[in-house]
Amino acid sequence: MTDPVVELSHVTKRFADLPAVHDLSFSIQHGEWLTLLGPSGCGKSTTLRLIAGFIRPDTGSIRLQGRDMTGLAPEKRGLGVVFQSYALFPHMTVFDNVAFGLRRRSLGKQAVHRRVAEALNLVRLTGLEARKPNQLSGGQQQRVALARAFAIEPAALLLDEPLSNLDAALRDEMRVELRELQRRLGVATLFVTHDQEEALALSDRIAVMSAGACTQLGTPREIYERPSSEFAARFMRFRNVLKGAIVERSSDWIDVKLRDGTSIRARAKPQSSTRGEVTVAVRPERILLTEAGGIPGTISEVTYLGEHVRCLAETEVGPLWVSLNAKQEPAIGQRVRISIPASAAHEVTSE
Amino acid sequence: MSNCAGLNVSPVAGALLVSPAALVLAGFFFLPLTAIVRTSFLTFVPRFGTSNQLTSANYTEFLTDSFYWKVFETTLTVSLVATLSCIVIGFPLAYWAARSHPFIRSIALSAVLLPLLVSDVVRVYGWTILLADNGLLAQVLAPLGITLPTLMHTPFAVAIGLTEVLLPFLVLPTVGSIAAIPLQLEEASRSLGATPFSTLIRIVLPMALPGLGVGSALVFILSMGAFVTPSLMGGPTVPVMGTMVYNQALSVDNWPFAAATGILLLVFVLGALAVAGGLGRMAAHDE
Numbered sequence: 001m002t003d004p005v006v007e008l009s010h011v012t013k014r015f016a017d018l019p020a021v022h023d024l025s026f027s028i029q030h031g032e033w034l035t036l037l038g039p040s041g042c043g044k045s046t047t048l049r050l051i052a053g054f055i056r057p058d059t060g061s062i063r064l065q066g067r068d069m070t071g072l073a074p075e076k077r078g079l080g081v082v083f084q085s086y087a088l089f090p091h092m093t094v095f096d097n098v099a100f101g102l103r104r105r106s107l108g109k110q111a112v113h114r115r116v117a118e119a120l121n122l123v124r125l126t127g128l129e130a131r132k133p134n135q136l137s138g139g140q141q142q143r144v145a146l147a148r149a150f151a152i153e154p155a156a157l158l159l160d161e162p163l164s165n166l167d168a169a170l171r172d173e174m175r176v177e178l179r180e181l182q183r184r185l186g187v188a189t190l191f192v193t194h195d196q197e198e199a200l201a202l203s204d205r206i207a208v209m210s211a212g213a214c215t216q217l218g219t220p221r222e223i224y225e226r227p228s229s230e231f232a233a234r235f236m237r238f239r240n241v242l243k244g245a246i247v248e249r250s251s252d253w254i255d256v257k258l259r260d261g262t263s264i265r266a267r268a269k270p271q272s273s274t275r276g277e278v279t280v281a282v283r284p285e286r287i288l289l290t291e292a293g294g295i296p297g298t299i300s301e302v303t304y305l306g307e308h309v310r311c312l313a314e315t316e317v318g319p320l321w322v323s324l325n326a327k328q329e330p331a332i333g334q335r336v337r338i339s340i341p342a343s344a345a346h347e348v349t350s351e
Numbered sequence: 352m353s354n355c356a357g358l359n360v361s362p363v364a365g366a367l368l369v370s371p372a373a374l375v376l377a378g379f380f381f382l383p384l385t386a387i388v389r390t391s392f393l394t395f396v397p398r399f400g401t402s403n404q405l406t407s408a409n410y411t412e413f414l415t416d417s418f419y420w421k422v423f424e425t426t427l428t429v430s431l432v433a434t435l436s437c438i439v440i441g442f443p444l445a446y447w448a449a450r451s452h453p454f455i456r457s458i459a460l461s462a463v464l465l466p467l468l469v470s471d472v473v474r475v476y477g478w479t480i481l482l483a484d485n486g487l488l489a490q491v492l493a494p495l496g497i498t499l500p501t502l503m504h505t506p507f508a509v510a511i512g513l514t515e516v517l518l519p520f521l522v523l524p525t526v527g528s529i530a531a532i533p534l535q536l537e538e539a540s541r542s543l544g545a546t547p548f549s550t551l552i553r554i555v556l557p558m559a560l561p562g563l564g565v566g567s568a569l570v571f572i573l574s575m576g577a578f579v580t581p582s583l584m585g586g587p588t589v590p591v592m593g594t595m596v597y598n599q600a601l602s603v604d605n606w607p608f609a610a611a612t613g614i615l616l617l618v619f620v621l622g623a624l625a626v627a628g629g630l631g632r633m634a635a636h637d638e
Contacts, residue, residue: 052538052542053541053542054538054541073541073546074538074541074542075541075542075543075544075545075546077542078544079542080542081538081539081542083535083538083539085533085535087533087535087536087538087539088539089536089539089540089554090558091557091558100540100543100545100553101543101544104543104544104545104549105544148539148543149542149543152543152544
């Protein structure tokens, strides 16, 4: 078994006594795309900066291909970093930007030319070598930043929200391109984002981060389908979080009695044995309206979203978000009955 | 855009806004300068003073006498050395200040500015104590068997004095320029394999050029015209343009020649700045 490309163990970093990253451990395997997903301030960018070597951890160690690099200067790590702002050198041409890392590696002039040409060809920017960054569009700048990072054949790519400065259409396009490029180069990649859709679309594995710690690490499917914590659930658009009491627990299911007396069935959290009070997360698009039974409620808000309408229903168990097909659009004030099928609800750790 | 910076300012309001500065400039700069240009073409009559006879003799006298050229050469050398020293000392200092915590930065900048609150005369006497033939430096080095050549009243001493006096004029604009460079550019450079020094030279220096250029120009201009520092640090053995104008005007009472010398100095400095600015712009386009 080869060493992971990047391995963090028990890394902690404090800023002015506030832990920005707390006891964080994870690893990135060869060719793997690992995403750090979380809201701003959760420590994901700090983690990237720790790996890049721009800041040093207070405790814990960071290893690169089995070698400890905790105190190593960033220029000795050989990692490719792409910044949200791209951080292109404005006084240099596209060619010189991409060549910058190669020229620091005492390669011959011809080798530099060849590898810059290859890198620019990969990001489809051949012909723009002589341009300055301010003569390029946002998407082109993004590509130059990428080319510059992987021209040095980095051990790993570190991408800090590289898509968030692009407009929506371009972002979708770059997303596909980025993933394809990463697969082709087979380079281990750490991707930092606050956008759950981006994380789901791109990642081999996702680490959901909250308050400097990793709350869940898994494949996009696992994270989306089975969020383990209330935090992860909310991040994965489980807009409804309900409290209840466990009536019965099997290995796969729990029966939960909600505040108003209705019972629902939810998927049990693996290895959980909680009794009594329990938190259940429910995804709005899996909730159904029924003719009889269910939880009675009154529609108080309707937002038209094209294909779907998002409605808020006031019920005795609290406000519930329900996503409905636009054809079923209810009126405000309409009385409805809400049914939560077993596939819609998940047991999560409460916060 | 016909209005400044694209703001919608009416021409009348614009004229009103500009007028105080324009009046000050006209009253205290253009009028005296015109008077000096006129004086420079008048005739000096020894033991009598200035006659109103127009002549270009003052200019020809300066331009044809190798003594004056020598003074000009000394001034230019001393100014270039002072400017270069200010860059070598001031750029790292400005970088450190710009990248420090805002609190540290304000303390550092105060420290840089503080000497400006002390009179030139006092500061220069401080240097005298240090550099004089029997001064502090000589006394410290004597037991080590090192004997220094005469330092005071040499062009070297003038350059030291000017460097110290003018350093703030280089540091302040440079700090502004460096602070405006995103830190991520330096991080990007480091991640690509550049050492901190290489990053400083290849990324920070070229991007700080606007501020560094302004600062260097200020130091150079002020050095070329300096009077107090050269007269105290250089004394009569190191005449420079500033001290020469002073002597001609106030000791010899030859105002026309002093005026002509001043105008020649002004023309040269303006020419040098124009050339430097042009070169800078060409370099910026070539990059």
